[in-house]
Amino acid sequence: MNPTTPPRNVTALPPTDTPMRTNSSPLLHAPLDGQAELLKKMEAELRGSVALSTTLIPALVAKSFMPHTAAQFVRDNWDKKARTWRGWPRGNPPNGEKGWYPPLARLCNDIHEAGLPGQKRQPDDPYFLVTEERLLLSSIDEIGGVKPDLIFGPDRVYPGDCATALSFIEVKIDKLDLQLYQSATYARALFAHRHDLLYVYGVLADKTQARFARFDRSGIVVSEPVPINDPNPEGQFLLGISGLTRLVSGSELRDASMPRTGTRYKQGSPDAILVSAEVQKQIGGITGDPKSPLFLSVLRTIYANITVRGRATRIYEVGLPDGRKFLMKDAWKDIDRLHEGSVLSKCSGRFGLPHYVAHWYPGDHKTDFPVSGALHPRRGPLGRERREHVRTLMNPPGSPLSVYRDYPEIVLWSVHSTILGHWGLRKSGYVHRDVSCDNIIVLEAPIPSSNYRNFRDIPTRHFATGCAALLIDLDMAIEVDSQEDRIYLPVEHRSGANAFMSLRLQGALKTRPRHTFHDDLESFFWVLLWVAFGVAPQPESRTGRLSDAELERWEGSIEELVRTCISKVRTSEFRKQTRDKYYLVSAQVWDQEISCFSRSSEPYVPVCRALVNVLFDRHNPFSALDEETAYNTVLDLISTAINGLEGWHERR
Numbered sequence: 001m002n003p004t005t006p007p008r009n010v011t012a013l014p015p016t017d018t019p020m021r022t023n024s025s026p027l028l029h030a031p032l033d034g035q036a037e038l039l040k041k042m043e044a045e046l047r048g049s050v051a052l053s054t055t056l057i058p059a060l061v062a063k064s065f066m067p068h069t070a071a072q073f074v075r076d077n078w079d080k081k082a083r084t085w086r087g088w089p090r091g092n093p094p095n096g097e098k099g100w101y102p103p104l105a106r107l108c109n110d111i112h113e114a115g116l117p118g119q120k121r122q123p124d125d126p127y128f129l130v131t132e133e134r135l136l137l138s139s140i141d142e143i144g145g146v147k148p149d150l151i152f153g154p155d156r157v158y159p160g161d162c163a164t165a166l167s168f169i170e171v172k173i174d175k176l177d178l179q180l181y182q183s184a185t186y187a188r189a190l191f192a193h194r195h196d197l198l199y200v201y202g203v204l205a206d207k208t209q210a211r212f213a214r215f216d217r218s219g220i221v222v223s224e225p226v227p228i229n230d231p232n233p234e235g236q237f238l239l240g241i242s243g244l245t246r247l248v249s250g251s252e253l254r255d256a257s258m259p260r261t262g263t264r265y266k267q268g269s270p271d272a273i274l275v276s277a278e279v280q281k282q283i284g285g286i287t288g289d290p291k292s293p294l295f296l297s298v299l300r301t302i303y304a305n306i307t308v309r310g311r312a313t314r315i316y317e318v319g320l321p322d323g324r325k326f327l328m329k330d331a332w333k334d335i336d337r338l339h340e341g342s343v344l345s346k347c348s349g350r351f352g353l354p355h356y357v358a359h360w361y362p363g364d365h366k367t368d369f370p371v372s373g374a375l376h377p378r379r380g381p382l383g384r385e386r387r388e389h390v391r392t393l394m395n396p397p398g399s400p401l402s403v404y405r406d407y408p409e410i411v412l413w414s415v416h417s418t419i420l421g422h423w424g425l426r427k428s429g430y431v432h433r434d435v436s437c438d439n440i441i442v443l444e445a446p447i448p449s450s451n452y453r454n455f456r457d458i459p460t461r462h463f464a465t466g467c468a469a470l471l472i473d474l475d476m477a478i479e480v481d482s483q484e485d486r487i488y489l490p491v492e493h494r495s496g497a498n499a500f501m502s503l504r505l506q507g508a509l510k511t512r513p514r515h516t517f518h519d520d521l522e523s524f525f526w527v528l529l530w531v532a533f534g535v536a537p538q539p540e541s542r543t544g545r546l547s548d549a550e551l552e553r554w555e556g557s558i559e560e561l562v563r564t565c566i567s568k569v570r571t572s573e574f575r576k577q578t579r580d581k582y583y584l585v586s587a588q589v590w591d592q593e594i595s596c597f598s599r600s601s602e603p604y605v606p607v608c609r610a611l612v613n614v615l616f617d618r619h620n621p622f623s624a625l626d627e628e629t630a631y632n633t634v635l636d637l638i639s640t641a642i643n644g645l646e647g648w649h650e651r652r
Contacts, residue, residue: 042181042188042308048383049219049309050180051371056212056223057236060201060243065115070233070242073114077107078231085229092207100171100207101130101149107228108150108169108241115242126154126166126249148186148202152245165190166248169203179204180213180220180375184308187215192306195270195314195330196258198365198389201244212240217332217387218367219309222375255389257362259295270298273318273328275360282358283393286320296320296328303400303438311387313473315441317397326357326395327441332387333475335366340475341392347428347474351452352421354394354470365389398441398470402531408603409645414442414469415528416638419521421471423631424454426517433515434476435523436500437531442469459632478515499566500526503581503616504623518623521634525611529584532604533562537597557597558605561589585616607641 066073079086085107093099105128112127131147148168168186172179187200200215209225226236247253258270272295280286280294296318303315313331320326333339341359348356367387374382404410418440422432446466449455498506502519537546537554546554554560565580583589590612594605614633615622622630 038185039178039181042184043177045307045309046181046184046219048374048380049385050375051219051221051369051382051384052373052375053214053221053223053369053371055370056214056221057226057240060212060247061236061239063243063247064239065246066111066239066242069114070235070238073111073238074231074233077110083229083231088229097149097171097173098132100205101132104128104169104171104205104228105130105150108152108245111238111241112245115246124154126152126245128152128169148183152248167201167203167244169205171205173206176204180222183213184215184220188306188308191215191308191312192304196255197253198255199253201248201253203241203244210237212244214369215308216367216369217309217312218384220375221369221371255362255365272297273316279358279360279393282360283320285322285324287322294320296326299325302327302397302441305438311475315472318393324395325397326393327354327397327472329392329394329472330362331390331392331475332367333390335386335388337475339390339392340473340477341390343430343474343477344392344394347425347430349453350421350424350428351449351454351467352417352419352469352471353424354472355396357393357395359390359392362389362391394472396443396447396470398443401437401440401442401469401527404442405531405535406600408532408600409642410442410468411528411531411604412607412638412642412645413465414440415524416635416642417468418471419524419631419635419638420467422517422520422524424457425471425474425477426627427454427457429479429481430474430477431480431515431517432471432474432477432520434473434497435471435520435527436473436497437527439471439473440469440527441472443467499530502526503585506581516623517627518625518630521630522615522622524634525608525615526581528604528611529562529608530566532608533559533596533601534566535559535598535601536563553595554597557595558589559597559601585612603645606644607638610637610641 077086078084079088082088082090084090085103087106088103089099108128116125129151131149131151148165149171150169151165152167152169153165168183170179170183170186172182183202183204187202190200191197198216202213202215204211204213204222205228208229209227211225212223214221223240226240228237230237232238257274259272259274275283275294275296277291286294297320299317299319301314301316303313305311305313311331311333313329316328316330318326318328329340331340339359341356344354344356344359347353365388367385371382371384374380401411401414404414422435425432446468448466452467500523502522504522505513505515505519536559537550562584565584590609594609596602596605611634614637625633
């Protein structure tokens with residue numbers, strides 16, 4: 001079998017309308033996070049990115065329907081004797097926080113209806129629902145088994161579904177931090193299910209006051225607290241709720257290039273993406289009226305990084321009516337960085353790298369918002385980035401590396417090809433800085449080496465069977481000179497996923513080390529280690545547990561060790577993960593006989609052992625090797641391993 005021929009019976013990718021978690025390879029079966037772990041991750045993700053704003057409420061008030069009806073609303077709904085809104089509890093309800101849900105829902109629905117044309121809600125209009133009384137569908141696991149207290153959305157069969165919810169209210173008494181991070185998990189779920197959603201708005205309430213919150217790819221913007229029981233017709237809660245419901249019900253928060261399908265509000269993965277006439281020119285070869293709209297059909301979602309703050313990268317396979325297929329990357333880049341397309345256009349045509357087609361900005365989508373500082377300034381300075389929405393079109397398409405985990409010859413050829421791609425990128429004057437298993441795309445069929453313009457730049461022995469995979473995601477790349485000095489300073493001193501970051505960079509907490517090609521070559525090792533051994537045992541469906549025999553094989557296996565040292569360490573625990581990764585490459589592991597839980601892990605052991613001996617040799621530091629020696633050494637080790645796999649499937 002050709003090592004780059006896709007095998008039969010490869011584990012299927014999740015359906016297009018299923019959000020994929022960051023490390024959700026269909027082969028790795030990572031368990032979903034519980035509420036406590038998810039909240040810790042959200043806290044780490046949002047550290048330094050929760051801002052206070054005095055302009056958020058005025059911006060919502062400006063959207064309100066109510067300027068001419070607010071005074072009448074107050075006259076109709078304010079209880080002068082009790083000095084509260086009619087129906088508002090006197091004292092604390094007997095069932096605690098839950099007792100505030102119904103009156104808050106009634107008040108917000110009354111405000112919403114008062115601002116509607118004719119002051120009457122139509123059957124298809126959204127309204128506030130108490131989720132305790134409703135069924136919440138697709139995101140219940142993704143948000144740690146909890147759900148928002150109130151959801152604003154249409155009353156359908158499953159009104160709590162995150163594919164239809166427009167906003168939410170979270171009620172907590174004197175627990176602002178918990179309220180923030182729990183609300184962020186709801187925003188994360190909305191972003192996951194609504195690919196057209198640019199920003200999420202919500203309300204953080206307690207029994208007397210409320211804050212409005214905006215969630216975007218730079219973090220959270222929170223208002224000052226405002227009183228709920230305020231009879232002023234210009235009250236900020238009154239007009240803020242009215243403005244929020246109008247804002248989230250409209251189109252302002254949505255990407256117009258992703259046309260809606262299905263119901264009025266429901267919008268999962270897009271069916272198509274609209275591109276401008278300028279992008280059509282970049283694609284080329286398109287027949288018909290150039291002024292007519294052109295849609296790229298979304299064939300599948302290959303990868304989606306489910307997050308609130310960050311690049312929120314999604315990779316789609318898209319197609320044209322003429323049958324051509326492409327990879328399209330959708331992301332929120334830091335405004336201070338170059339567009340990835342501008343880097344890719346310079347490197348296009350090199351072995352192991354995508355062919356550049358086009359790049360563009362789908363709209364004036366930015367995370368800029370006026371803020372006055374950090375919500376908790378004593379915890380550190382505000383580190384809120386400025387991000388903008390960008391897209392890059394490239395080809396050919398492929399599938400994630402981890403899909404082929406049971407076929408080691410394909411995995412090794414793919415890593416080999418992308419290391420060559422990395423070398424070509426380096427010869428173009430760039431260091432990638434974000435090597436991960438998600439950034440390696442395996443091609444449907446190998447591409448002959450002679451198709452690439454740098455065919456003669458690298459030793460020919462490495463081009464024997466053509467290109468098996470592409471190294472994508474160049475938006476963290478920096479330009480360097482021949483001495484590894486940065487030509488353009490990066491926004492941060494290190495980048496990449498913690499699991500794949502080199503030990504040197506991950507351990508440098510207080511310094512600003514250079515990120516070199518040596519670090520990225522080490523990252524390829526961590527990618528291989530994770531894809532090879534990052535599996536989890538599947539318990540019996542009947543009992544939900546491993547059998548005694550399976551448990552005995554799992555304990556002490558290389559798979560258990562890798563998952564314990566990499567997967568089970570929280571994102572924020574740099575020191576612990578670095579320490580555990582040091583153990584993973586120690587003689588205590590590799591000088592002993594390696595026990596594998598899965599037979600399909602066995603072929604990876606020799607090549608990983610050989611790479612450990614080279615990359616982590618204290619007597620002959622890998623970082624001291626020159627560029628040509630370093631690349632050739634790693635490539636030769638992988639080539640030797642590939643040759644040793646001939647006939648492995650037949651022997652198996």
